[in-house]
Amino acid sequence: MFTAFRWLLRLVVATVLLAVAGLALGYYFASRSLPDYNAGYALAGLGGEVEIVRDTADVPHIFAASDRDAFFALGFAHAQDRLWQMTLMRRTVQGRLSELFGERTLAVDEMMRRLDLYGIATRSAGAQDAETLEALNAYSDGVNAWIGIVNAQAMGRGAPEFFLFSNEIAYWQPADSIALMKLMALQVSGHLEREVLTARVSLLSQDWVRDLLPLVPGEGTAALPPFAGLFPAAPRSFAALDIAPADPLSPFRRAAFAGASNAWAAAPSRSAAGAALLANDPHLPFSAPTVWYLAHLGLSTGGVIGGTIPGIPAILTGRNQTLGWGITSAYLDDQDILIEELNPGDPERYRTAEGWKPFVTRKAIIEVKDAAPVTVTLRWTDNGPVLPATHYDLGSVTPKGYVAALAWTALDPADRSIGAAIGMMRAQTVEAALAAGEDYVAPAQNVVIAGPDGIAMTMIGKMPKRDPRHQSQGRMPAPGWIAENRWQGYFPYAENPRFVNPAGGIVGNTNNKTVDRPFPRHVSQYWGDSQRVQRWTRLMQEREVHSRESFIAAQLDTTSPAARTLLPLVAANLWFTGEAATEGTPERMRQRALDLLAKWDGEMSEHLPEPLIYAAWMRALQFRLIRDELGPLAEEFTHLEPLFVERVFRDVEGAGRWCDVLRSAPVETCDEIARMALDDALVELSARFGPNVESWRWGEAHQATHDHSVLGRLPVLNWFVNIRQPTSGGDNTLLRGRTAGTEPEPYLNVHGAGYRGVYDFADPDSSVFILSTGQSGHPLSRHYDDLSELWRRGEYIPMSLDPELARAAATGITLLTPQP
Incomplete structure (x- = not known):
């Protein structure tokens, strides 16, 4: 017996030692890819000496003698910190994920090949001007220089993730x-799915489209009116304020996550310090690392600093010494589904206004890990690529004998958007920045600008020119053979909405409706926000002058206008329900929840139970309202539609009929449905968080999910690579934290501001910014998540262009010299 025990003990000890040795060996190889920021490299392709100064947050400050060398160094720095992220995004747009992930990503690859975004990008390279092409080539040389160093010095293949895959890393x-x-344009596009959803609801009832998918009312908000016109008795002078500091691998997003952002600017007349202010926080799906990367480039036109996306050689949101710019999704209707009729006698031909025409056809072979290659037949019509019936359920609105094709601005082979982005960061005046946007194609953005000659907001991106007789006005799929349904080119850039130096001194956007123009100059009939703009307007107009601090406060504001509007409507006849119910009964829990909500001001604070009760109640309420009418289609409405619920409870155009359950004999009232929905929500929350209503916390359910797209799904490893934090905010707050909307954790915060920046041109170096994770994509780096807690707490780091400050705070200086 003792001998058996001794051998068992030896076996356990040996197993533990082997596990420890394996972990140590794994750590050794993974840590080999951590870059040394104090190393020096002699590299081919450089014209002179370059310094990459890393500050305490790992932000690279790049100082070079020429712009070409600066772009080279940016590519080098991006590759040092985000090589895996860059190559994964490249594989995504190429339709080559299945070479790594097998059949899991085959559908994504097939769709990417059909869109042919990479082929179009290759053709677009020849359309770039000489200056842009030089920047692209220099940037590529910088990326490839780091790949060469990794290969030559056996630096762990450049990132730990590459050890899971034997595939070669292609040069940039x-x-x-x-x-x-x-790819960015694809990730923020939502009109395709919206067209299909509108068509599906329309097939059930046209009246339901008006209620469930209403057009945003009002004239639109962009430039605000003069403060004096709103508050005639307000004082006219102020002392200057003290200025101090689905599958994660799929790029196809649901319309609810099609893109969002906030950006606003104040003219000197509305600034306490007498110079322009600007704030921006672009919203994208959360990931670890975030898609954003902070960088400072010293260019011949001056320093520029802000948010980049690794793989793209441009500061997409940021500032230079005199000018700042921020971006939001414009929600331009830049996609149309055209239904193409197949020739019954020859399905390789489709109908056009001029007769039958053959598809443009070619084959594509997709290599699949651990499986046979798959050959896909790609077809294009005059309107665009033919899409499969499974994509966003197109088959549900495509008749037999027809196929769906996509018209989309991002399919333009002469796209010079990247040159426009580079031109924007070189601009020194508002006028120059506006001019730089002319070449921009996609994704359509609202650009908010603040500079020495004032403030402005313009939409950049090509606006499709539709015929006024278009049968669906782009809201639903339309017959592709009818000439009036086809695009007729693009409107000139001058037709894009533009607001320059408005009298009110404030411009901004929260993805809200900006203009109220008749079709076809309407920009869009679907906007991303009807709620946040209400709060933004109030915050901007409740004080005559603003400061960096007031802009930060607005950026971090967690008050929900939707909650403030809907709760008094929905709960109007539920607040007081007579005698106190017996403790432990559903009625008592309902009373406690209503008591809490009656005293709540709509602040979506992570520390409170009320936001959780509100969110669960509205979710259950909307589902009860629509499930009997829509059936399985109700599952497509995963997020609260505030305008719909408001229409129902105000009975706008008879919308109160949604409260009656069609399949029951009694006629249910809205009060009854509201009460039942609250009970549903409380049962759900009790099962998740226990029976004590007062102990529930919004932050426990509303955790920001910065998950690693590959390692984050592996047991044990996910504890180390996924960044989860309780957060405030919600779907309809300026501090936006878009919820998942689907089980098993519908309240997770999955989409929000990965970057925040506030720029004050009274003292530009007092400007600040922050990322939601860290600069590095390497899980073993201390910079993998070192900014995440600051981000969660609403704190920022300095945004200085001063070379001496950068060097004084340097934690590493990489010296790049030309190879002899």
């Missing part, structure tokens, strides 16, 4: 950067 090409711009 200029077309790769252009393709990533197109």
Whole structure:
């Protein structure tokens, strides 16, 4: 017996030692890819000496003698910190994920090949001007220089993730950067799915489209009126304030996550310090690392600093010494589904206004890990690529004998958007920045600008020109053979909405409706926000002058206008329900929840139970309202539609009929449905968080999910690579934290501001910014998540262009010299 025990003990000890040795060996190889920021390299392709000064947050400050060398160094720094992220995004847009992940990503690859974004990007490279092409080539050389160092010095393949895959890392090409711009356009596009959803609801009832998918009312908000016109008795002078500091691998997003952001600017007349102010926080799906990367480039036109996306050689949101710019999704209707009729006698031909025409057809072979290659037949019509019936359920609105094709601005082979982005960061005046946007194609953005000659907001991106007789006005799929349904080119850039130096001294956007123009100059009939703009307007107009601090406060504001509007409507006849119910009964829990909500001001604070009760109640309420009418289609409405619920409870145009359950004999009232929905929500929350209502916390359910797209799904490893934090905010707050909307954890915060920046041109170096994770994509780096807690707490780091400050705070200086 003792001998058996001794051998068992030896076996356990040996197993533990082997596990420890394996972990140590794994750590050794993984840590080999951690870059040494104090190393020096002699590299081919450089014209002179370059310094990359890393500050305490790992932000690279790049100082070079020429712009070409500066772009080279940016590519080098991006590759040092985010090589895996860059190559994964490139594989995504190329339709080559299945070479790594097998059949899991085959559908994504097939769709990317059909869109042919990478092929279009390759053709677009020839359309770039000489200055842009030089920047693209220099950037590619910088990326490839780091790949060469990794290979020559056996530096752990460049990132730990590469150890899971034996595939070779291809060198970077200029077309790769252009393709990533197109991938960004894909990730923020939502009109395709919206067209299909509108058509599906319309097939059930046209009246339901008006209620469930209403057009945003009002004239639109962009420039605000003069403060004096709103508050005639307000004082006219102020002392200057003291200025101090689905599958994560799929790029196809649901319309609810199609893109969002906040950006606003104040003219000197509305600034306490007498110079322009600007704030921006672009919203994208959360990931670890975040898609954003902070950088400072010293260019011949001066320093520029802000948010980049690794793989793209441009500061996409940031500032230079005199000018700041921020971006939001414009929600331009830049996609149309055209239904193409197949020739019954020859399905390789489709109908056009001029007769039958053959598809443009070619084959594509997709290599699949651990499986046979798959050959896909790609077809294009005059309107665009033919899409499969499974994509966003297109088959549900495509008749037999027809196929769906996509018209989309991002498919333009002469796209010069990347050159426009580079031109924007070189601009020194508002006028120059506005001019730089002319070449921009996609994704359509609202650019808010603040500079020495004032403030402005303009939409950049090509606006499709539709015929006034278009049968669906772009809201639903339309017959592709009818000439009036086809695009007729693009409107000139001058037609894009533009607001320059408005009398009110404030411009901004929260993805809200900006203009109320008749079709076809309407920009869009679907906007990303009807709620946040209400809060933004109030915050901007409740004080005559603003400061960096007031802009930060607005950026971090967690008050929900939707909650403030809907709760008094929905709970109007539920607040007081008579005698106190017996403790432990559903009625008593309902009373406690209503008591809490009656005293709540709509602040979506992570520390409170009320936001959780509100969110669960509205979710259950909307589902009860629509599930009997829509059936399985109700599952497509995963997020609260505030305008719909408001229409129902105000009975706008008879919308109160949604409260009646069609399949029951009694006629249910809205009060009854509201009460039942609250009970549903409380049962759900009790099962998740226990029976004590007062102990529930919004932050426990509303955790920001910065998950690693590959390692984050592996047991044990996910504890180390995923960044989870309780957060405030919600779907309709300026501090936006878009919820998942689907089980098993519908309240997780999955989409929000990965970057925040506030720029004060009274003292530009007092400007600040922050990322939601860290600069490095390496899980073993201390910079993998070192900014995440600051981000969660609403703190920022300095945004200085001063070379001496950068060097004084340097934690590493990489010296790049030309190879002899």
